[in-house]
Amino acid sequence: xxxxxxxxxxxxxxxxxxxxxxxxxxxxxxxxxxxxxxxxxxxxxxxxxxxxxxxxxxxxxxxxxxxxxxxxxxxxxxxxxxxxxxxxxxxxxxxxxxxxxxxxxxxxxxxxxxxxxxxxxxxxxxxxxxxxxxxxxxxxxxxxxxxxxxxxxxxxxxxxxxxxxxxxxxxxxxxxxxxxxxxxxxxxxxxxxxxxxxxxxxxxxxxxxxxxxxxxxxxxxxxxxxxxxxxxxxxxxxxxxxxxxxxxxxxxxxxxxxxxxxxxxxxxxxxxxxxxxxxxxxxxxxxxxxxxxxxxxxxxxxxxxxxxxxxxxxxxxxxxxxxxxxxxxxxxxxxxxxxxxxxxxxxxxxxxxxxxxxxxxxxxxxxxxxxxxxxxxxxxxxxxxxxxxxxxxxxxxxxxxxxxxxxxxxxxxxxxxxxxxxxxxxxxxxxxxxxxxxxxxxxxxxxxxxxxxxxxxxxxxxxxxxxxxxxxxxxxxxxxxxxxxxxxxxxxxxxxxxxxxxxxxxxxxxxxxxxxxxxxxxxxxxxxxxxxxxxxxxxxxxxxxxxxxxxxxxxxxxxxxxxxxxxxxxxxxxxxxxxxxxxxxxxxxxxxxxxxxxxxxxxxxxxxxxxxxxxxxxxxxxxxxxxxxxxxxxxxxxxxxxxxxxxxxx
Ligand code: AHR
Numbered sequence: 209x210x211x212x213x214x215x216x217x218x219x220x221x222x223x224x225x226x227x228x229x230x231x232x233x234x235x236x237x238x239x240x241x242x243x244x245x246x247x248x249x250x251x252x253x254x255x256x257x258x259x260x261x262x263x264x265x266x267x268x269x270x271x272x273x274x275x276x277x278x279x280x281x282x283x284x285x286x287x288x289x290x291x292x293x294x295x296x297x298x299x300x301x302x303x304x305x306x307x308x309x310x311x312x313x314x315x316x317x318x319x320x321x322x323x324x325x326x327x328x329x330x331x332x333x334x335x336x337x338x339x340x341x342x343x344x345x346x347x348x349x350x351x352x353x354x355x356x357x358x359x360x361x362x363x364x365x366x367x368x369x370x371x372x373x374x375x376x377x378x379x380x381x382x383x384x385x386x387x388x389x390x391x392x393x394x395x396x397x398x399x400x401x402x403x404x405x406x407x408x409x410x411x412x413x414x415x416x417x418x419x420x421x422x423x424x425x426x427x428x429x430x431x432x433x434x435x436x437x438x439x440x441x442x443x444x445x446x447x448x449x450x451x452x453x454x455x456x457x458x459x460x461x462x463x464x465x466x467x468x469x470x471x472x473x474x475x476x477x478x479x480x481x482x483x484x485x486x487x488x489x490x491x492x493x494x495x496x497x498x499x500x501x502x503x504x505x506x507x508x509x510x511x512x513x514x515x516x517x518x519x520x521x522x523x524x525x526x527x528x529x530x531x532x533x534x535x536x537x538x539x540x541x542x543x544x545x546x547x548x549x550x551x552x553x554x555x556x557x558x559x560x561x562x563x564x565x566x567x568x569x570x571x572x573x574x575x576x577x578x579x580x581x582x583x584x585x586x587x588x589x590x591x592x593x594x595x596x597x598x599x600x601x602x603x604x605x606x607x608x609x610x611x612x613x614x615x616x617x618x619x620x621x622x623x624x625x626x627x628x629x630x631x632x633x634x635x636x637x638x639x640x641x642x643x644x645x646x647x648x649x650x651x652x653x654x655x656x657x658x659x660x661x662x663x664x665x666x667x668x669x670x671x672x673x674x675x676x677x678x679x680x681x682x683x684x685x686x687x688x689x690x691x692x693x694x695x696x697x698x699x700x701x702x703x704x705x706x707x708x709x710x711x712x713x714x715x716x717x718x719x720x721x722x723x724x725x726x727x728x729x730x731x732x733x734x735x736x737x738x739x740x741x742x743x744x745x746x747x748x749x750x751x752x753x754x755x756x757x758x759x760x761x762x763x764x765x766x767x768x769x770x771x772x773x774x775x776x777x778x779x780x781x782x783x784x785x786x787x788x789x790x791x792x793x794x795x796x797x798x799x800x801x802x803x804x805x806x807x808x809x810x811x812x813x814x815x816x817x818x819x820x821x822x823x824x825x826x827x828x829x830x831x832x833x834x835x836x837x838x839x840x841x842x843x844x845x846x847x848x849x850x851x852x853x854x855x856x857x858x
Contacts (some may be wrong), residue, residue: 223359231842232750232791233753236768236777238857239797242743243690244328245769249496250736252436253650255697257475257710258668259626259703261483263324264718265427265491268482269335269411270395272323276470282309288396290838296325301340301407303376304460304469308340312402324390325705328413329352329362333604336379336420339397340407341370350398353381353411354496354551358396362387370404381627389719396559402708408465414559416494421465421482423491432495434733438559439492440500440696442485442647445474447502447564450509456528458485459505462549474509475710489534498558500647500694501534502593503527504565513631515573517580526727531557531589559694560585561595561649563618567604574608575599583615595619595647601639615691619649626677629653630784631761632838633680636688648685648695652713652728659712666702666710672827672848673815674725679850680783682735684769684779687743697732704821704841717821724824727810727817731850732806734829738778738852740769764789764845775799775858783845790844795855796841802856807834811849 255261262268271277275295287293295311336352339473345593348427352364354577363381370377394412414431415422442456449455454472461468461484473479483491492499492530506514514520529542534555536543545553562581566574574597582594594616598608605620624632629651636646652659653674670678678697702714715729725733746768750759754763765782774800783789796799810829817827837855845851 211306228551230750232748232764232789233794234791235747235764235794235796236779237649237745237796238770240745242578242745245686245694245739245741246689247738247739247741248437248694249685249689249692250436250732251438251440251694251696252431252499252700253440253444253698254700255442255446256473257444257477257700258714259324259477259700259708260699260701262477262480263703263708264701265423266483266487267412267422267424268413269323269327269407269413271324272321273410273480274305274408274470275307284322285309287311287313288320288398289312289316291317292321292395293319295471296405299342299405301558301847302466304467305360305389305407306469307407308407311399311404311406312576315400317399317402317404319406321395322394324703324720325394325708326356326719327393327395327411329353329383329390329393329568330385331383331387331389332385333383333413335363336378336412337365337381337410338376338378339367339372340376341367341404342372342374343370343404344372345401346371346452347401347404348765349404350381351381352396353383353393354396356392356394358394360479362393362516374407374687378610389721390466390502394463396448400524410465419490421487423494427716427718428491428494430723430725430729434729436497436736438500438694438696439488439495440496440502440561441488443502444650445509445564445700447504448474448508450474450507452512455508458533459526461485462545481563485533486546486551489555497754499555499558499855500559500561501530502561502564503530503581505566505576505581506565507569511568511570513571513573515571515577520580524581526586527560527581529558530585531585531592535589557592557594559617561597563597565597565604565621567598567607572608575610575612575668578610578615579612582615593617593725596644599644600646615644617645619647621650622648623650623652623654623659625657626653626655627756629677630680630765631759633684633762635766636692638683639688639691641691643691645690645693647693649679650698651695652697653681654713656712660710662820663709663712665712668709668714669717669726669818670713670715670728671816671818672727672812675731675810675827676782676784676815676848676850677782678728679735680765680784682732682764683780683782686735686767686769697728719821722821724819724821724823726819727812727827730827730829731808734810734850734852735780737850738780739807739810740771740776740778742770742772743769744770744777752785754784757810770857777855777857779853779855781853783847783849783852786847788844788846792840792842792844794840794858796839798857800858801838803837805834805837805856806854807832808852809846811846813848815848
């Protein structure tokens, strides 16, 4: 029965206009193609924040392994009994490490590391331990993973042959088959009589793919499951650093760990740089994604900037070296270095971003700095898309439009309230199609204003309310994916242990033992897995609205795409309302429509619902079969829901 005839049928009692207004309708028009969907639309953004790497994705279990976290004290290390700990700058293993830990005292000596909120102890598990040690008179060291109170040893081993010169020792610590799973653990090195010096003390559990210096498998798997098109790295603020000394200096993140000095990260703790440039690329390869490389552009977070041509050229050259390191053949200087570092095959690099949030550079120097980078990169690598961090239409971008060159893309950032995010679902409908193309390089719906200052008020991960607003915004990006080429949510990762985070709301949470995706994670995954390659033109009528103050916006959001090879339509509908919403659909121009389809739905009654370590899947998508799909059909979308409906048209 057609909409009109059904309306007429009941018009006697309800009135035609009332009925048509009461039930929204959406027409999917396949008679003319929409536009191509950017295959790069959904990626990931990463930086060292919230213990994303150290104490997160990066597998290292010893916190402050190189004793550099504080120039005077030894955070995360303590002496057992009378053991005295001091930092010794006289005999470093390498200039880059620069310091070692001296342990001394009368009688038995012991030094304890408390890890990143404990250690992940699991049955039948091997832990690769390595360390540098030297002493005055030959000794052995006893190493163990044990309970935090020292009453129970989970795994142990011995290091014989410590001598007067630095030697590197490797050993495997293995838990028994019957060992319990716990994070209530510490790492201890014991010896008799001192002094003994230690450097670069490291413990890795099983890593993803068993790669040395590798990643924590559960967190990596959550990321892989999203099948992201790209990874934007290394920041964010982490690219810039608070001062010039603290920027991400990629050359100092390469090679053996002994040669990596580490650096102060902008979010209040030090980065070991164990996850360095090549590890980023391994991570990207492990996810089957592509790199979006941000290069340091002469501006740091304390507002210091280098805007003179000559001085800035050093940083431009550094960026060219970095691109050569990633993409160059073995006959290039930096390509050869990559080969020597263990990756013979050049990487493909299509996107380079110049700086990060340079709208904060009040001196207004960015445009000229951008030009210097743009020209140099385009001259040597004409095919690389060069991204500007200002010039978009967010407030940072408006401040400094780029007129002297046309960036291939501009990066826009939005940390917005759930209401604003829903309002922005139509933002790109009116964007200038002549470009530049848009990279929404950081975005997230927040139910806390200024999430960087009110860290403990909400979160640590988004609730259902945020996920619904996120999904509403994604319908807008998808509908406009002729101009919105790429997008990535931020921040990506958070260690949910007390004191682990610097940002209130983050996509994926973990503690020492387990990890979980937030409702927003699942909303994104639903969109990412059901992207299609062409948009389907839609026309909607009778859509409900919602109001706040003087502003009225949609209260139902949708987008539709199609896989042009299989004919599957991916219809996404977001219902933020507190009541279910029925919608009439009409599909025009399909050869045929299979009556059976699939629905993937994320929904919940309480907008405040969150996933947690204890309830990791509380708000997660449910897949079900649906029937009675045809040229005209009606579906009801539950309150607070995000739905992907897969309709087979051939
Ligand atoms: O993602 C958190 C921070 O937000 C990023 O480091 C920065 O680019 C932005 O201001």
